[in-house]
Amino acid sequence: MNDWFAHHLLGLPELASLNGQAVDDLMVYVHWLMLALLVGWSLYFGYALWRFNAVRNPTADYEGSKSPLPKFSEIAVVVIEAVLLVGVAIPIWAKNVDRFPKPEESTVIQIMAQQFAWNARYPGADGKFGRQDMKLISSDNVFGVDPADPAGKDDVQVLNEIHVVVNKPVLIYLSSKDVIHSLKLVAMRLTQDAIPGLRIPCTFTPTKIGRYQIECAQLCGNGHAAMSGGFIVVQSQQDFDDWIKSKSASGAPASFE
Numbered sequence: 001m002n003d004w005f006a007h008h009l010l011g012l013p014e015l016a017s018l019n020g021q022a023v024d025d026l027m028v029y030v031h032w033l034m035l036a037l038l039v040g041w042s043l044y045f046g047y048a049l050w051r052f053n054a055v056r057n058p059t060a061d062y063e064g065s066k067s068p069l070p071k072f073s074e075i076a077v078v079v080i081e082a083v084l085l086v087g088v089a090i091p092i093w094a095k096n097v098d099r100f101p102k103p104e105e106s107t108v109i110q111i112m113a114q115q116f117a118w119n120a121r122y123p124g125a126d127g128k129f130g131r132q133d134m135k136l137i138s139s140d141n142v143f144g145v146d147p148a149d150p151a152g153k154d155d156v157q158v159l160n161e162i163h164v165v166v167n168k169p170v171l172i173y174l175s176s177k178d179v180i181h182s183l184k185l186v187a188m189r190l191t192q193d194a195i196p197g198l199r200i201p202c203t204f205t206p207t208k209i210g211r212y213q214i215e216c217a218q219l220c221g222n223g224h225a226a227m228s229g230g231f232i233v234v235q236s237q238q239d240f241d242d243w244i245k246s247k248s249a250s251g252a253p254a255s256f257e
């Protein structure tokens with residue numbers, strides 16, 4: 001019932017992550033409440049038009065309704081809203097900003113937003129990122145990678161096409177090279193600001209193989225719209241391994257002019 005409501009009536013976009021179900025459920029609950037309020041208020045409006053019209057009430061009644069119903073229905077609405085906020089919304093938020101999957105069990109990616117593209121970096125076969133230093137950051141080394149560190153030799157850097165493995169948690173460390181951007185993955189129900197100087201963890205678990213658009217959710221300059229040229233590609237472990245291999249074999253990291 002909830003799924004039907006979400007996709008046929010509310011028109012929510014395609015859902016492709018495990019964590020996103022709770023977000024959709026919350027949206028459905030809020031809309032059920034709004035629907036109940038709409039119907040309730042409409043019925044009351046119709047009743048008031050009939051009950052208090054001039055024909056039935058030739059002289060005005062200055063005391064109005066004495067029914068306790070309005071007070072109880074208001075209290076009920078406040079209670080339901082409090083439950084939605086404290087019992088549903090805040091726990092979803094708390095879980096998403098506080099509980100992250102173990103790196104060993106995840107696809108770990110560093111994402112560096114910049115005007116106007118998404119750089120992504122993978123640790124490669126050894127599972128370790130090479131040393132990075134802020135002082136080394138330049139236009140063709142956005143992650144400040146130290147070329148002398150052997151752990152970084154097999155790291156893979158890509159631009160605008162970020163591959164992940166289906167049904168495996170993705171652990172992203174998000175940052176920005178220049179201004180505030182925001183990584184928005186609608187199908188994954190994930191939105192996180194990318195802030196220069198901060199490395200912010202965020203996570204989702206993709207559940208459907210496919211190609212999903214990345215959007216920037218902060219107006220970040222005149223090429224802002226171009227940042228929707230980024231994609232998340234969800235694939236099987238085998239396809240992902242082949243892709244990483246082909247990328248690390250190609251040597252020099254992709255860079256953005």
Ligand SMILES: [Cu+2]
Nearest residue numbers: 181216220227
């Ligand atoms: Cu942006």
